[in-house]
Amino acid sequence: MAATEFDMIVIGAGPGGYVAAIRGAQLGLRVAVVEREHMGGICLNWGCIPTKAMLRSAEVFHLMHRAADFGLGATGVSYDLDAVVKRSRAIAGQLNAGVGHLLKKNKVTAIMGTARLDAADRVTVKAEGKTQTLSAPNIVVATGARARDLPGLEGDGARVWSYKHALKPPHMPKDLLVIGSGAIGIEFASFYNTLGAKTTVVEVMDRILPVEDAEISAMARKAFEKQGMTILEKAVVTGLDRQKDHVVAEIEKDGTPSRKTFDTVISAVGIVGNVEDIGLEGLGVRVEKTHIVTDRMCHTGVGGIYAIGDVAGAPWLAHKASHEGVMVAERIAGGNPHGVDPDSIAGCTYCQPQIASVGLTEAQAKERGHDIRVGRFPFIGNGKAIALGEPEGMIKTVFDAKTGALLGAHMIGAEVTELIQGYVVGRQLETTEAELMNTVFPHPTLSEMMHESVLDAWDRAIHF
Incomplete structure (x- = not known):
């Protein structure tokens, strides 16, 4: 077998891709995984893990202020945002290195570069001006997703932030607007509100955390408002007037427009799948609303091409991606695994x-x-x-x-x-x-x- 021939090629080394690669190798398959940016993907480097590290800091800070409730004393309680971020990034870096170690341990060929499907069994990888071709009868697309940018609400890294900017903030917000109340928006709102930012959350649906049970959403709103947050439901941000040191947001609620000033805005209005420029169109792989269409076993219906994780649609959860990765690897290796049932996958939001x-x-x-x-x-x-x-x-x-x-x-x-x-x-x-x-x-x-x-x-x- 030539060096460029494999049993399975995985495009993307996030929580779905690297797990699929490792499980395939464990089952005796010769596996290659191609990653464009970071081993571990968005979750490990810019999502699940670093946000939880920051939220843990906020939780401890909150508890320190409650010391008297436990018969303890704590004076001069403060925080160092740079140190909080440094700890978060260090944890992400540690786990990033760990993924590389696991791939090496399991004899997975890991390649850093940009991959494109040339055929249902062939992938071209470009890296540092060089191109190589890999072939395999089974290809797993695990390219993940990215933050959705609505026109006029795009992050700029200065006063309007995406999740990446919020994880390495250039300043501590004093008056913060969070657009969107899904898990990402609420977690950032909770973090910065706990550290003292005056926080407003705008949600276009009739309640925050709209995928949750209505009673839970209502209790969450009550808890957040008790913590000092302002919650605007059935409201939409129609525009942002960006100035050097502040942003004026145009907000429409109940048909009535208003203008409010904030020093920072976080846009968390959903995600879109990374489906562009990877060769799907030429192969007939169906894409709907930026996500690859698959059956319950994650097969695209085209040759040996599978899609797992965020790029394959909701629920957009790392543990769903990992489980799909294992399932697909076992199927490719000749097993008969069960399909993934979305109704049995838990969703977790790590706010307070x-x-x-x-x-x-x-x-x-x-x-x-x-x-x-x-x-x-x-x-x-x-x-x-x-x-x-x-x-x-x-x-x-x-x-x-x-x-x-x-x-x-x-x-x-x-x-x-x-x-x-x-x-x-x-x-x-x-x-x-x-x-x-x-x-x-x-x-x-x-x-x-x-x-x-x-x-x-x-x-x-x-x-x-």
Whole structure:
């Protein structure tokens, strides 16, 4: 076999691509992965990991201000934004190097360069003025996505920021406008608001965090407003007048236009898939709304070309991309893996308070024709939550009333991004309320609220 011939070529080394490459190599395939910018992709370098590092700093800062609540003393509490950013970038750098090590350990050929599909089994890679051709019967497109730029709202790095600018801020905002209230927008709003920025969030939909259950969105809004945020729902930013030291935003709400001045704007209005200039059009690969169309097994319907992760559409989550990468590699290696079920993939937002969910919202369950039972349990009824000083939050569960199937779970409060996996496992095992009711949850833990929420759906809650 020539050096340029492989069993599988992966385009993109983000959380989907590098995982697909490693799993393929583990299964005995000869694998090459081509990455244009950063091993680990956006998630590791400019998304999931560095944002969580910064949010952790904000969380500790918030807790330091609450020292007296725990019988402790802390005076002169302050922060160094440059040091916060430096720590975040160092963590991203450490993990970037770790991905390179894992690829090498698993004997994956890693190539830095720009890839283009010349045929369903051939890829051209350009790097530093040189071109090489790779061939394989199976090609996995894992090129990811980038921030959506709406006309007039584009980031400039000075006063109007994209997520990348917000991760390496040129200054600390004093009066911040965040456009968009999805996970990215809300996380940045939470971070900068906690550090003292007067923060306004504008959302075009009728509620913030529109993909979440309506009750969770309402509780989140109440919590954010209590922290000092201004939330404008059913509102749209129609233009930005950029000045040297400020931006005047034109905001329309309920048909009434207004002009408000901010020193910084973060645009977080969604993402678009990286589908341009990679040769998809000439091969007949379908692209709709900037995302590659695939079947449940991530196949594009063209030759041996697969697409995984953000470029293949919602949900735009790193763990979804990784799971798809493993599934595709196993299929290419001759296995018979299960397809990915989007309804069993949890979504997590690491704001303060945290938000997590899996499966159907109450409204979605009704829309799909289910007769449902809904359980709720508040954090204030849990001993561990009170001991932690985190009594605000709720866990909500949605069941099919006839079969007892767990249709969805929705949480807001401390550490819910860790708790949600319990319900994810339950859905994967096709659990019903009976199994969950008969499971013994350890005491004292936050997880006891998961049990109580299930019990409440059948009017059996003990502590509420």
